[in-house]
Amino acid sequence: MKRLKYSLVLGLSTSIFLTLYISYKGKYNFNVILFTAVFMFIFITLISYFKMFAHINNKEINFQELKNIIYSGRANHYLNGIAVGGNLYLTDNQLIFQTNILNFIQKHECIINLKDVTLIEFEKTLGMVNNGLLIRTENGLKEQFVVTNREQWKNEIEKKQKIGL
Incomplete structure (x- = not known):
């Protein structure tokens, strides 16, 4: 429809x-x-x-309601090799990416439990821009984000992980 x-x-x-x-x-x-x-x-x-519009699926994606947001900002999430725009949120126990309204073709939500994060690395996007953040999890997943203030993101995530231990 x-x-x-x-x-x-x-x-x-x-x-x-x-x-x-x-x-x-x-x-x-x-x-x-x-x-x-x-x-x-x-x-x-x-x-x-x-x-x-051939790639639009007709099922509606309902994002989870966000509670206890500690840090947030505009970000891109790499999905199938394509950077999809949206917002990244750090909550008490999760890192949540939600696409914005403009991304109706690749609308998605990425939820990473902070207890599953094993490593946070910096990456260069396009091989030259210092704004990439790579999150590795226990089950071997790698999620790549493009953010501003990546050092601040890393510090906030690590601080929240230490509190949660």
Whole structure:
């Protein structure tokens, strides 16, 4: 249902914009403008439904309610090799990443229990920018984040781990 809704909105908005542009700039008769508007609406809607929004699944993801947030900030989480934007939260016992509203294609939540964290490392993103944070867990998982103030993130997580022991 989401795919259809997004596709219809994109097709309609593109069609309206193009129709207004052609009407304003060109000296075309009404039939040409109407045909172009209908054609663009159908074309853009179909292309966006089958190509642009093909990866949207219709199930809604409900994020857990956040309580006792100790530290938070904007972050990117690497999911299947792609940095997905959102927010990173440090709570009493978890590190939680939630995507923002703009990421409707790769909407997800990553929850890491602090008791499972074995190592926190710094990484360079793109091989040159000092803003990567790599979290390793007991079960061998590696979660990579792009954050600002990564030293502060590491200190806050380690401080919370010491309190929890």
